[in-house]
Amino acid sequence: MGEVLVLTAAAGVPDAAAAGVAGRATRLAPGAIEVALDRPLPAGFAVPGVDANVVPAERxxxxxxxxxxxxxxxxxxxxxxxxxxxxxxxxxxxxxxxxxxxxxxxxxxxxxxxxxxxxxxxxxxxxxxxxxxxxxxxxxxxxxxxxxxxxxxxxxxxxxxxxxxxxxxxxxxxxxxxxxxxxxxxxxxxxxxxxxxxxxxxxxxxxxxxxxxxxxxxxxxxxxxxxxxxxxxxxxxxxxxxxxxxxxxxxxxxxxxxxxxxxxxxxxxxxxxxxxx
The missing domain is CATH 3.40.50.1000 (HAD superfamily/HAD-like)
Incomplete structure (x- = not known):
């Protein structure tokens, strides 16, 4: 089933925001990138000025x-x-x-x-x-x-x-x-x-x-x-x-x-x- 990291920001999300995250990254919009996670995020993961949320991949x-x-x-x-x-x-x-x-x-x-x-x-x-x-x-x-x-x-x-x-x-x-x-x-x-x-x-x-x-x-x-x-x-x-x-x-x-x-x-x-x- 897995989990997906979703990075969003009204001002835009740079490609570098997903750097270092283990998984396949896909750009959804100028202000959104998703990463199908291969493993859990590192403790304390955060990107300044960007909302980082993890949701289940299923449904x-x-x-x-x-x-x-x-x-x-x-x-x-x-x-x-x-x-x-x-x-x-x-x-x-x-x-x-x-x-x-x-x-x-x-x-x-x-x-x-x-x-x-x-x-x-x-x-x-x-x-x-x-x-x-x-x-x-x-x-x-x-x-x-x-x-x-x-x-x-x-x-x-x-x-x-x-x-x-x-x-x-x-x-x-x-x-x-x-x-x-x-x-x-x-x-x-x-x-x-x-x-x-x-x-x-x-x-x-x-x-x-x-x-x-x-x-x-x-x-x-x-x-x-x-x-x-x-x-x-x-x-x-x-x-x-x-x-x-x-x-x-x-x-x-x-x-x-x-x-x-x-x-x-x-x-x-x-x-x-x-x-x-």
């Missing part, structure tokens, strides 16, 4: 991509940006940071943050999306390539459905799921519809989608950045921590600090000539 190509949204597929935390419009960004961002580190119960933290948005005009959601929300580098290529290769794609967020619906359409996700902000009289009520989608619900979504597709959780690749993503990342066949908090990074199969999201394609052995932009 690398996955049939489901399941992804977090905020700070993973997009570059911001939507709730923090909404809080900026409400003049409470510092207070909300501090709670967000603690929740992502796993220091606070997610549901309680979400309730506390959303309560601070009470009275904000509903129209601010559109302003926030238009002005602040951008796909992270490689997101659209990742999602559309996996869809083109026949995989299911799901955006599962502890954030808000207003944003996931739009981000999913932009990136190319087939489905999306998130929490719903309650609105009355054109203003946010400061409450979220129940049940709240959090850490357990993300794992449940992974299990439900794979069951629906007639595949196992080992056939999924999951990516996130915070403690809220821990269960789905740990359960998936390849669990990826993308510029993640320590709580998630410590548990993931692959850690990405120098790469864009096309690295998830490289982890599966999908070369650039198969990518869909």
């Amino acid at each position: 690398r190509r996955k049939r489901l991509l399941i992804a977090d949204m905020d700070s993973t597929i997009i570059g911001v935390e939507c709730i923090d940006e909404l809080a900026d419009f409400a003049g409470v960004k510092a207070e909300v961002a501090a709670i967000t940071e603690r929740a992502m580190r796993g220091e606070l119960d997610f549901e309680a933290a979400l309730d506390a943050r959303v309560a601070l948005l009470a009275g904000l005009p509903e129209s601010v959601l559109g302003e926030c999306y238009a002005e602040r929300v951008r796909l992270n580098p490689g997101a659209r290529t990742l999602v559309r390539t996996m869809a083109a290769l026949g995989a299911e794609t799901a955006l599962i967020s502890g954030g808000f459905s207003y944003f996931t619906g739009r981000v999913a359409a932009d990136a190319g996700f087939a489905r999306n799921q998130a929490n719903t902000l309650l609105v009355e009289g054109g203003r946010l009520t400061g409450r979220v519809a129940r049940p709240i989608l959090g850490r357990a619900a993300k794992l449940a979504a992974l299990e439900a989608i794979t069951a629906e597709r007639g595949i196992g959780v080992a056939d999924a690749i999951a990516v996130g950045d915070g403690a809220n993503d821990l269960d789905m990342v740990r359960a998936a066949g390849i669990g990826v921590a993308y510029h993640a908090k320590p709580a998630l990074a410590a548990e993931a199969d692959a850690r990405l600090e120098h790469s864009d999201l096309t690295a998830l394609l490289a982890l599966q052995g999908i070369a650039a000539d198969a990518w869909v932009d």
